Amino acid sequence: MLIENIKEAITSIFSNKMRSILTMLGIIIGISSVITITTIGSSIKSTLNSTFNSLGGSSVTVYVDARYPETDEEWDTWEYPEMEKEDYITQEMVDELLEAYPDEFTGIVSQSSYQSGKVNGEDGKYANINSMGVTAGYMEYCKLDMQMGREITSADSNGAKRVCLVSDRMVNNYFGEENPLGKSISIDFADGTTADFVIVGVYEYNQVVFGKEDTSVAEKDRYTTVYLPIGTVFEMTETENNGYDYLDFTVDPTSDIQQATADATDFFSKFYEKNEKWTIEAYNMQSELGMINTVINVITVAISAIAAISLIVGGVGVMNIMLVSITERTREIGVRMALGAKAKVIRMQFIIEAIVLCLIGGFIGIAIGILNGVLLGKVAETLIQSMYSDYASYIVMSVHPSVRAILLSVFFSMLIGVFFGHYPAKKASKMEVIDALRYE
Amino acid sequence: MSEPVIRMENIIKRYYEGKPNELQILNGINLEVNEGEFVSIVGESGSGKSTMMNIIGVLDRQSEGKYFLEGKDVNLMSDDERSAIRNNRIGFVFQNFNLLPRANALKNVMVPLMYNPNHQKNRQEKAMEMLRMVGMEDRATHRPNELSGGQKQRVAIARAMINDPAIILADEPTGALDSKTGHMVMDLFHRLHEEQGKTIVLITHSKELAQETQRIITLSDGNIVGNKENQNYRNVVEERKALSMGGEA
Numbered sequence: 262m263l264i265e266n267i268k269e270a271i272t273s274i275f276s277n278k279m280r281s282i283l284t285m286l287g288i289i290i291g292i293s294s295v296i297t298i299t300t301i302g303s304s305i306k307s308t309l310n311s312t313f314n315s316l317g318g319s320s321v322t323v324y325v326d327a328r329y330p331e332t333d334e335e336w337d338t339w340e341y342p343e344m345e346k347e348d349y350i351t352q353e354m355v356d357e358l359l360e361a362y363p364d365e366f367t368g369i370v371s372q373s374s375y376q377s378g379k380v381n382g383e384d385g386k387y388a389n390i391n392s393m394g395v396t397a398g399y400m401e402y403c404k405l406d407m408q409m410g411r412e413i414t415s416a417d418s419n420g421a422k423r424v425c426l427v428s429d430r431m432v433n434n435y436f437g438e439e440n441p442l443g444k445s446i447s448i449d450f451a452d453g454t455t456a457d458f459v460i461v462g463v464y465e466y467n468q469v470v471f472g473k474e475d476t477s478v479a480e481k482d483r484y485t486t487v488y489l490p491i492g493t494v495f496e497m498t499e500t501e502n503n504g505y506d507y508l509d510f511t512v513d514p515t516s517d518i519q520q521a522t523a524d525a526t527d528f529f530s531k532f533y534e535k536n537e538k539w540t541i542e543a544y545n546m547q548s549e550l551g552m553i554n555t556v557i558n559v560i561t562v563a564i565s566a567i568a569a570i571s572l573i574v575g576g577v578g579v580m581n582i583m584l585v586s587i588t589e590r591t592r593e594i595g596v597r598m599a600l601g602a603k604a605k606v607i608r609m610q611f612i613i614e615a616i617v618l619c620l621i622g623g624f625i626g627i628a629i630g631i632l633n634g635v636l637l638g639k640v641a642e643t644l645i646q647s648m649y650s651d652y653a654s655y656i657v658m659s660v661h662p663s664v665r666a667i668l669l670s671v672f673f674s675m676l677i678g679v680f681f682g683h684y685p686a687k688k689a690s691k692m693e694v695i696d697a698l699r700y701e
Numbered sequence: 702m703s704e705p706v707i708r709m710e711n712i713i714k715r716y717y718e719g720k721p722n723e724l725q726i727l728n729g730i731n732l733e734v735n736e737g738e739f740v741s742i743v744g745e746s747g748s749g750k751s752t753m754m755n756i757i758g759v760l761d762r763q764s765e766g767k768y769f770l771e772g773k774d775v776n777l778m779s780d781d782e783r784s785a786i787r788n789n790r791i792g793f794v795f796q797n798f799n800l801l802p803r804a805n806a807l808k809n810v811m812v813p814l815m816y817n818p819n820h821q822k823n824r825q826e827k828a829m830e831m832l833r834m835v836g837m838e839d840r841a842t843h844r845p846n847e848l849s850g851g852q853k854q855r856v857a858i859a860r861a862m863i864n865d866p867a868i869i870l871a872d873e874p875t876g877a878l879d880s881k882t883g884h885m886v887m888d889l890f891h892r893l894h895e896e897q898g899k900t901i902v903l904i905t906h907s908k909e910l911a912q913e914t915q916r917i918i919t920l921s922d923g924n925i926v927g928n929k930e931n932q933n934y935r936n937v938v939e940e941r942k943a944l945s946m947g948g949e950a
Contacts, residue, residue: 262815265815269803272803273803276803592799593801593802595799596799596800596801597801597812597816598784598787599758599760599787599793599799600787600788600793600812600813600816600860601784601785601787601788601789601813601816601817601864602784602788602816603780603781603784603785603816604780604781604784605781606816694760694761695755695760695761698760698795698799
């Protein structure tokens with residue numbers, strides 16, 4: 262029955278193509294504007310989110326900061342203090358925090374840039390590198406995929422092991438077809454020291470993390486990053502107490518990051534209450550992001566509100582055309598009733614027709630909206646890139662229509678159909694069979 | 702004697718009831734039609750025959766009196782129950798065919814099945830069978846505007862027959878047709894009556910057409926003024942049989 266009703270509705274809509282399209286226009290415009298704006302909005306949001314995330318979005322950053330003077334007079338004589346051993350955040354404090362808030366913090370990620378250097382091999386082989394000390398879990402945190410081998414572990418870090426991860430680019434240039442795992446490389450650091458490291462893993466180069474490659478330099482001269490265990494870097498720089506002045510805590514995605522930030526601040530501040538020179542600061546990228554998201558949301562809501570008016574006008578159009586259609590088809594309704602159609606069947610038939618009409622309009626609107634969104638998304642990408650020209654190479658806009666908005670549009674189209682189709686359908690079902698049958 | 706298919710007791714129908722322009726169309730009709738009968742209701746326009754047809758067809762309700770269809774008082778039924786009666790106990794054949802313009806012949810024949818919850822399977826086969834019965838199977842995919850008047854009426858008869866109704870109610874079925882196609886349609890009614898024993902009620906203004914039925918009920922000014930067996934019926938049937946056989950040869 263339902264399928265037959267839908268088929269009949271489609272036949273009826275297609276038998277009056279021009280009229281149907283004009284009727285749908287309001288709905289097409291309304292739905293397409295909502296889809297366009299949500300597509301652009303969600304693309305901008307997700308682009309910013311992913312860009313921020315690769316810079317530490319889903320984490321709380323805690324760092325040791327100087328206590329700045331409060332008055333102007335003090336500023337004049339104030340000098341930025343030197344950090345002493347006891348001013349650093351210790352591993353014990355970190356462990357204590359992780360124990361105290363097991364639901365919020367899932368671990369720490371820290372990086373410590375070390376020097377650049379050069380790997381020199383036999384037969385004049387070489388590779389330019391930047392080295393960086395990282396904690397376990399850093400690769401996942403940065404969303405870097407491993408191509409082979411393993412990641413840096415806590416054991417590597419705690420034991421200050423001389424192991425490293427290298428980029429697939431570096432492997433291609435330096436090793437070629439040779440399997441790099443287990444090979445030892447010798448790095449000549451910029452400060453003149455040399456150290457040997459065993460390659461335990463190879464990660465995939467990722468443009469979002471590293472930015473676009475500098476194509477002005479020959480491929481084999483380009484710098485790639487070599488990751489070392491952070492403990493190893495601490496040992497090489499002789500930071501005896503393994504202290505951190507800056508570290509990121511990864512936060513459980515289900516927990517409230519603002520709360521976690523506040524908790525981390527409170528927790529570490531205890532240790533610095535008596536410290537006159539240094540204090541603790543904590544922040545997260547989400548609050549920065551929140552502002553941009555709010556702006557986008559406001560724009561989305563404003564345009565959606567205008568679109569809603571268009572949808573209501575469209576709905577009235579649908580109601581009008583349904584009333585015309587019912588008058589035109591009075592005889593048909595009479596015949597159907599004479600052949601045994603119950604009032605509710607007639608009502609259902611016309612409501613379904615209104616729904617199908619609105620849904621077709623909705624689908625056309627969604628298609629146009631996605632098209633608009635993709636085109637305007639490209640424009641937005643160029644705009645954002647020019648706004649943040651320093652990070653331009655990091656911004657790769659992925660335009661994808663918001664699934665939620667599409668589902669909502671489909672649902673809303675149906676709702677308009679039901680709402681504005683109800684009155685005409687009821688009118689049709691209330692007809693007296695003899696009057697309808699004799700209608701000229 | 703078993704219960705008649707149609708039994709009307711003192712049916713009165715008034716329009717504009719309680720208003721100054723109140724109009725009484727039927728003045729206490731008593732009528733019985735037995736199973737397997739082929740009767741005609743004849744009358745001038747304004748005699749009340751359309752009103753009769755509306756009441757017999759459960760399209761309208763009488764103001765007073767009782768109407769039993771197959772022994773059931775249809776006036777006591779709800780609107781939905783009356784819809785179901787129209788759907789599968791009455792087969793309508795209209796003067797102006799009343800086919801759905803956007804549906805092809807097969808779909809038109811299927812419409813009553815669509816509204817019959819007890820008949821949801823093999824609907825297409827069943828509709829095709831009905832079209833075959835009226836000789837329209839090769840026009841199944843044609844729309845009404847691609848069919849001649851006689852063909853349309855045959856499709857309408859197939860539609861009327863599909864739910865195996867208790868009565869076929871035909872309102873001026875040949876009124877919009879020329880005499881030749883009109884005869885073909887009447888032949889079809891005779892066949893349904895003779896071969897399948899259908900109860901048929903034919904409503905017409907034409908005394909000539911009424912001569913083709915078993916019993917002629919004459920209506921005038923809302924009263925039954927004549928109700929007699931048609932002595933000539935057998936002859937008409939035989940004559941028509943011979944004619945149609947000759948015509949087909």
